[in-house]
Amino acid sequence: MRADARRNRDRITAAALALVAERGPEVPMEEIARAAGLGVGTLYRHFPDRGALLEEISVAGLVDLRDAARALLDAGGPPWAAVEGFVAHCAGRPLALIKALAETVPAPPEREELQGEVDTLMLRMVGAAQAAGALRADLAPADAVAVLSAVVCRPGVRAGDALTTVLLDGLRAR
Template structure:
């Protein structure tokens, strides 16, 4: 791919990521092209349809989160702190996009694999925090991951918003 074409593709993906994180999955292709300072034709040359753009952004987002999660997982910090830091990281990403992708028959296999890896990482952290005694033990790892998805997989999610803070307060083990 030519250097200018590669720059345009990256610009489109970065712009889409930013708009989707701030406004949710309803952002139009035309809005993305306009915000990137490119024509709609350029956008469609790189991403032939909305789904291919969404799949690309979802895969990039999940890879970024997985790398951050693995780095956090290897830290010596208490598991509760690690989990809270990852949740905070999640709130800055367009995870609502991933939860809004069409049914499983159309989900890109790469995206599905990355979601499964992330779920496993989160479940492992949850189980570690439960063994540590910092997270309630009366829920399964899958249940906790499902609850965390409610908090972080929505447009405008923030680490300090009431839904996220109340949910984390409810998950925290009490002495």
């Protein structure tokens, strides 16, 4: 792939991410192109249709999530620190968007798989924290994961804000 094509592709995904986050998944393709400083035709050369573009965005988000979860688990610190670190990592990322897209765009196999990896990693994270007695034991691991996901995916969450504080306190073993 030519260097300029690569650069343009990246500009497009960045612009799309920003605009979709701000205005929803129906922003005119032309605006995305304009925001990327390109013509629509170029956008369509890189992504055959809107679906492909949205897919790219959601996949990139999941990759980021998976990598973060994996790094925290591999770091080998205290399990609860991994949970806190994960929440901090997610805060401020447009996960709401990614989740919304995951519901809108039909999932390609690639994304199914990624979603599965993320789920598995989060389950391990939560399970380890429970095993260490840091996370309350009266929740099924899957429920704890669901709680984490739900909070972390709200637009505008920030590490240390009231919601994450309450969430982490609510999850902690007494």
